[in-house]
Amino acid sequence: MRRRPTAVQGGCAVFLMLALSCQTAFAHAAERGFVLLLPTAHYRVAGALAVLASFILLAFVPPRVLRAHARRATVLARVRINGQSAVSLLAFLWLVFLLLAGLFGSPDPLSNPLPLFFWSVFWIGLTIVQGAFGNLWAWLNPWVGPYRLFVRATGWRQEDKGALGKLGYWPALAGFFAFAWFELVDPAPDDPRRLAFVVGVYWLLTFAAMLAFGPKWLMRGECVSVFFSMISRMAPLSCENGRRIGTTLSLRWPGAGLIVAKGLPISGILFVLLSLSAVSFDGLMHTFAWFALNDLNPLEFPGRSAVMGINSIGLAAFFVLLASAFFLAISLGVRLAGDAASTVETAGRLVLSLVPIALGYHFAHYLGALLVSGQYAFAALSDPFGTGLDLFGTADMPIVAAITAGADGAWMMWNLQAAAIVAGHVLAVAVAHAAVCEGEHDGWRAVFGQLPLALLMVAYTVFGLWLLSAPSVA
Amino acid sequence: MTDASSNNRSNGEGMSRRTALKGIGAAAGLVTAPGFVRYAQAQSASPIRIGFQAHRTGIGAAYGRWYERTTNAAVAAINAAGGINGRPLEIIVEDDGTDPKRGAEVVEKFARQHKVDMVFGTLFSHVVVGSAPTAGELKMPYYVVSEGYHVASGKLNRYVVQPGITDVRAQVTSMAPWVSSNLGKKATMIFPDYAFGHDHRDFFTAAMKAQGAEVIAQVPIPPTESSFTRYFPQIPRETEVLYHVMVGPAVLTFVKELGEFYGSNRPEIFGFIDSLEAVDLASPGLEFLEGTYFWEGMPRYLQPDASDAERAYRNAVGIDENGASKDDPRDISTAAHMFGCWETLYIIKAAMEAADYKGPEDRAKVIEATEAMTEFAEGPEHPQGRKIFNGKIHQCFGHQNISRVEGGRLDVIHRTSIEDGMYEPEADYTTMSF
Numbered sequence: 011m012r013r014r015p016t017a018v019q020g021g022c023a024v025f026l027m028l029a030l031s032c033q034t035a036f037a038h039a040a041e042r043g044f045v046l047l048l049p050t051a052h053y054r055v056a057g058a059l060a061v062l063a064s065f066i067l068l069a070f071v072p073p074r075v076l077r078a079h080a081r082r083a084t085v086l087a088r089v090r091i092n093g094q095s096a097v098s099l100l101a102f103l104w105l106v107f108l109l110l111a112g113l114f115g116s117p118d119p120l121s122n123p124l125p126l127f128f129w130s131v132f133w134i135g136l137t138i139v140q141g142a143f144g145n146l147w148a149w150l151n152p153w154v155g156p157y158r159l160f161v162r163a164t165g166w167r168q169e170d171k172g173a174l175g176k177l178g179y180w181p182a183l184a185g186f187f188a189f190a191w192f193e194l195v196d197p198a199p200d201d202p203r204r205l206a207f208v209v210g211v212y213w214l215l216t217f218a219a220m221l222a223f224g225p226k227w228l229m230r231g232e233c234v235s236v237f238f239s240m241i242s243r244m245a246p247l248s249c250e251n252g253r254r255i256g257t258t259l260s261l262r263w264p265g266a267g268l269i270v271a272k273g274l275p276i277s278g279i280l281f282v283l284l285s286l287s288a289v290s291f292d293g294l295m296h297t298f299a300w301f302a303l304n305d306l307n308p309l310e311f312p313g314r315s316a317v318m319g320i321n322s323i324g325l326a327a328f329f330v331l332l333a334s335a336f337f338l339a340i341s342l343g344v345r346l347a348g349d350a351a352s353t354v355e356t357a358g359r360l361v362l363s364l365v366p367i368a369l370g371y372h373f374a375h376y377l378g379a380l381l382v383s384g385q386y387a388f389a390a391l392s393d394p395f396g397t398g399l400d401l402f403g404t405a406d407m408p409i410v411a412a413i414t415a416g417a418d419g420a421w422m423m424w425n426l427q428a429a430a431i432v433a434g435h436v437l438a439v440a441v442a443h444a445a446v447c448e449g450e451h452d453g454w455r456a457v458f459g460q461l462p463l464a465l466l467m468v469a470y471t472v473f474g475l476w477l478l479s480a481p482s483v484a
Numbered sequence: 485m486t487d488a489s490s491n492n493r494s495n496g497e498g499m500s501r502r503t504a505l506k507g508i509g510a511a512a513g514l515v516t517a518p519g520f521v522r523y524a525q526a527q528s529a530s531p532i533r534i535g536f537q538a539h540r541t542g543i544g545a546a547y548g549r550w551y552e553r554t555t556n557a558a559v560a561a562i563n564a565a566g567g568i569n570g571r572p573l574e575i576i577v578e579d580d581g582t583d584p585k586r587g588a589e590v591v592e593k594f595a596r597q598h599k600v601d602m603v604f605g606t607l608f609s610h611v612v613v614g615s616a617p618t619a620g621e622l623k624m625p626y627y628v629v630s631e632g633y634h635v636a637s638g639k640l641n642r643y644v645v646q647p648g649i650t651d652v653r654a655q656v657t658s659m660a661p662w663v664s665s666n667l668g669k670k671a672t673m674i675f676p677d678y679a680f681g682h683d684h685r686d687f688f689t690a691a692m693k694a695q696g697a698e699v700i701a702q703v704p705i706p707p708t709e710s711s712f713t714r715y716f717p718q719i720p721r722e723t724e725v726l727y728h729v730m731v732g733p734a735v736l737t738f739v740k741e742l743g744e745f746y747g748s749n750r751p752e753i754f755g756f757i758d759s760l761e762a763v764d765l766a767s768p769g770l771e772f773l774e775g776t777y778f779w780e781g782m783p784r785y786l787q788p789d790a791s792d793a794e795r796a797y798r799n800a801v802g803i804d805e806n807g808a809s810k811d812d813p814r815d816i817s818t819a820a821h822m823f824g825c826w827e828t829l830y831i832i833k834a835a836m837e838a839a840d841y842k843g844p845e846d847r848a849k850v851i852e853a854t855e856a857m858t859e860f861a862e863g864p865e866h867p868q869g870r871k872i873f874n875g876k877i878h879q880c881f882g883h884q885n886i887s888r889v890e891g892g893r894l895d896v897i898h899r900t901s902i903e904d905g906m907y908e909p910e911a912d913y914t915t916m917s918f
Contacts, residue, residue, distance in 0.1 A: 483543050
């Protein structure tokens with residue numbers, strides 16, 4: 011896709027030749043610099059103790075009590091109308107509009123609405139919204155509406171209905187790895203043309219897969235839908251869809267939807283682990299520690315294109331490392347509890363307890379970007395094609411880019427981040443506690459069996475807080 | 485004149501159309517329809533298109549933002565005054581991700597896809613060095629604002645010019661006379677142990693020697709270091725002035741630990757504002773810097789004796805008396821460097837007018853016209869001050885400021901002569917063929 015002309019090659023050669031002299035240095039001191047002055051080590055200790063204490067306290071609460079609470083839901087509303095297709099069609103039109111803006115609008119990633127909406131509003135913002143308000147993506151996805159329309163118009167019939175079941179979550183796993191790679195490793199994921207191309211092709215591939223495997227592809231094979239659906243399980247708001255009862259909106263305990271009777275298959279387990287490792291690696295790959303490990307100077311960061319190799323390996327290696335640690339903890343736990351269930355079976359039931367950790371870290375890690383890029387997105391919306399329009403009067407709005415700057419901003423941000431990380435882990439411990447003992451007789455032994463996973467979560471709390479407070483490049 | 489804090493979005497071609505057209509509309513009385521404007525004099529006033537190689541993402545993003553605001557303010561001012569040779573100026577923004585490889589790709593995109601007249605605005609040295617060969621091969625004038633010595637060193641090519649900001653060698657060299665006669669003759673340098681720090685080490689050590697003073701110790705700090713106390717015992721007791729150029733997120737920790745190490749009994753301290761560019765000096769943790777000195781390319785804080793040109797420039801860019809955005813006092817500008825964008829655009833304008841620029845076939849003529857320049861007078865086009873330009877090494881020389889931290893702000897206490905920073909040229913680009 012990207013040409014590498016001789017001029018560029020020559021440029022690289024000369025760059026290497028001159029890289030050792032005549033540098034300007036402007037590595038930014040601002041936000042993270044102020045965080046470095048805060049007593050973050052105390053937070054790490056306190057966070058670890060909070061998670062450990064939650065585990066110990068919960069040990070005295072019988073899991074069935076937690077499960078009983080988790081099953082409780084207050085129905086807020088029942089709506090007969092199911093507007094899924096209509097909303098999805100509108101979302102599809104919105105996507106087409108954004109893709110056109112990406113292709114024909116400004117090449118500047120902070121002026122073009124496509125990268126701003128895709129990365130800030132959709133990827134950062136909607137993930138958080140899913141975790142709070144449930145699976146809105148079931149409505150907002152740009153495939154269901156067009157698919158139903160297509161089926162109605164053409165009478166399309168999907169042949170092999172059993173094929174999807176055999177695939178498990180493997181296609182979603184592969185898709186999510188590709189997505190994470192594009193976000194974290196590709197040199198220019200913000201480039202509007204490039205992003206429009208990638209998103210457009212992905213939409214087409216998914217649509218084709220839906221025609222081949224049926225609409226359930228979204229639940230199994232499409233990585234964004236699978237991710238959003240998993241995240242939405244922890245939301246205190248639940249939105250159930252049924253042909254007969256219509257749409258039911260109910261209120262429940264946060265994380266209640268993560269306590270499942272039937273565990274995920276191995277591909278689903280790996281999917282959850284990948285989603286957590288991807289967001290964690292995004293933090294890790296910006297730390298000075300990662301640069302030092304790879305013998306790179308963070309103060310003259312050579313740019314993303316120079317670290318594609320090491321970050322590709324890093325992304326995969328971190329996933330393998332986290333998955334190994336998780337399976338090791340589960341396997342130890344199964345032995346300690348004397349459980350009859352296999353490691354994979356237990357892992358399948360417990361892996362969803364990692365979802366609050368992933369969301370907590372997602373919130374903490376991307377909060378700053380959301381606050382600034384969200385403003386740019388709002389502004390870009392008024393002039394989507396850079397023609398001078400001002401549709402909503404926001405085209406020239408001042409962007410408060412320093413919203414998180416300075417000592418006060420850093421203190422506020424750090425506390426929000428630390429709270430999100432610790433809360434995510436505490437919820438994870440609770441979910442794991444409620445989910446582990448299904449069908450167990452010896453309660454205390456089962457609690458003992460949770461210890462390895464709980465300790466892993468304590469360690470991950472410390473790691474998450476360290477990622478957000480370590481010296482790093484912007 | 486545009487509001488500097490506006491988001492300065494770009495159009496389909498990347499140009500900040502709203503910004504540019506506001507100016508042109510005022511100057512040429514163009515017909516405007518609500519919400520949409522267009523050129524009415526297209527036949528005679530097709531725009532001059534300048535590709536702005538911007539650090540919109542990557543480690544340079546925070547600095548790139550202020551470079552862009554300054555650029556847009558200059559474009560608006562130039563267009564309000566009739567543009568270049570009566571043609572409006574368009575800025576086409578492309579993000580280089582602060583990545584040298586992408587930088588080269590962006591230059592190529594500017595040439596082949598956007599068909600700009602020239603490229604301008606790069607800040608980070610490694611992006612300049614990575615992009616310059618492409619600019620040379622595509623015969624694309626490349627006006628950089630990076631303060632690196634790479635242009636003057638003669639290692640780049642004839643199409644690369646740095647006329648709007650002085651280079652690190654001149655800046656560092658020009659500090660030695662004042663530092664040695666006012667702060668002390670025995671200096672110790674603390675610097676990050678890589679090219680940027682080495683430039684300071686080498687140029688300052690030589691410049692002090694030329695003044696009959698001495699750098700008695702050099703303390704290199706590994707770039708990934710985040711705690712510094714264990715390095716401080718390497719500073720000799722007889723040190724009269726401590727010269728520091730630490731950069732990166734750990735700078736605040738460096739200052740704090742230095743304060744803890746010395747308490748109230750410290751040597752004189754001199755640094756480069758690069759360390760704390762865009763950081764509020766009144767921040768907690770920086771109290772130790774009170775009474776210490778900094779180099780500033782252009783004063784961040786409005787000085788009582790600021791010229792009308794400087795005040796007009798600050799107004800146009802949209803910074804308040806503290807050098808912060810008028811819309812957000814927390815948003816501290818990169819005042820010491822960003823003026824270079826403003827001044828460079830005016831030099832491009834002057835060079836294009838001198839060369840009677842008609843189109844891309846005249847690009848070499850613009851370079852020649854720039855090389856023929858010798859001096860830029862202080863005024864609205866050069867609010868930082870008068871400059872001398874050496875066409876052989878494509879580099880300007882100017883006054884530098886030495887400021888003292890007083891009450892959490894910087895007050896200029898000395899302004900160097902242009903000659904203080906001049907050095908023997910080591911190259912001659914004018915002998916290279918186009």
